[in-house]
Amino acid sequence: MANIEWGKLGFAYMKTNTIVKMYYQNGQWGPVISSADDNITINSYAASLHYGVECFEGLKAFRGKNGEIRIFRPDENAKRMQRSAEYLGIAAPSVEQFIEMVKQVVLENQEFIPPYGSGASLYIRPTLIGFGPQLGVKSPEDALFMIMVSPVGAYAGSINEPVKTVIAREYDRAAPNGSGSYKVGGNYAMSLKAGKEAAKEGYKGVLYLDPKEHKYIDEFSSSNFFAIKGNTYVTVDSNTVLPSITNKSLEQVAKDLGMEVERRKVPVEELAQFDEVGECGTAVVITPVGIVDDKPTICGQECKRYTFGDPTKCGEKSLKLYKQILAIQHGEVEDTHNWCIVL
């Protein structure tokens, strides 16, 4: 096991043993290459560098009580990457190729999988980029698929530290009928300015509204929105949000635990009626949200504030859902939906 202070890990780059990669050239994928060097050589004319022809994924591996390794729902990430690649018009690995390479890179970097009970995990970052030199704006024929891994702790805040967030009314992260539901780099570039302003104002998250009418909640810059109303798990139905695998899993777990589930449009004003609100995503499963400020401009003074529960702890239902997902990821309860691949 690597000599790392597992409890102190944040969400940051760390050099690990290897990355794995595979090139698509002349209409076919080449062999899987494992490389100790995590730098790549790329032509300066590559479309990924100029036109954002790239997509990526994020998933995790966990160490169980008996040392076994679990990878959470890699098939879902493989399918979502295929959807993003189809949108960009580039070749994508098959679900089988994707899963095999995930397994390979996890095994090659086993010593970086944090121990059971540390609260940390191994973050897996598959990335697919348009390769080869070109000048015109078109989908590149050549592609590079690579997977990197890094041990990570909490992304922002923690389950017992509800965060303060702000609605970005003067920015959108996606266009109506645009790329919002695909995991392409451009969506994240779109969110950086708002994120920077929000951080300056002391916020830990930015909540975007539907880009067409700005009436309904869409999602946070890197996580989906959910809320608890009585015994109901409410989440957003929108064609401009990323279909989160964590959210889908939480919906299922909520049903398993006897809750109602609603996926529908959520008007901003409904925030006043929610008992609990949270961000959900692979990075932390759930980050409880204690405050949402609705401001015409992120840096302005005018503000309508929504608060949810006790700002010092996670709401009861969110915590129950969180614990159940973690228990599945660490093999503490039966994986009744066969979500994990065990190595």
Ligand SMILES: Cc1ncc(COP(=O)(O)O)c(C=O)c1O
């Ligand atoms: C914009 C956005 N929404 C939602 C999510 C959550 O998706 P998932 O649960 O698949 O990680 C992410 C990524 O983590 C994201 O980047």
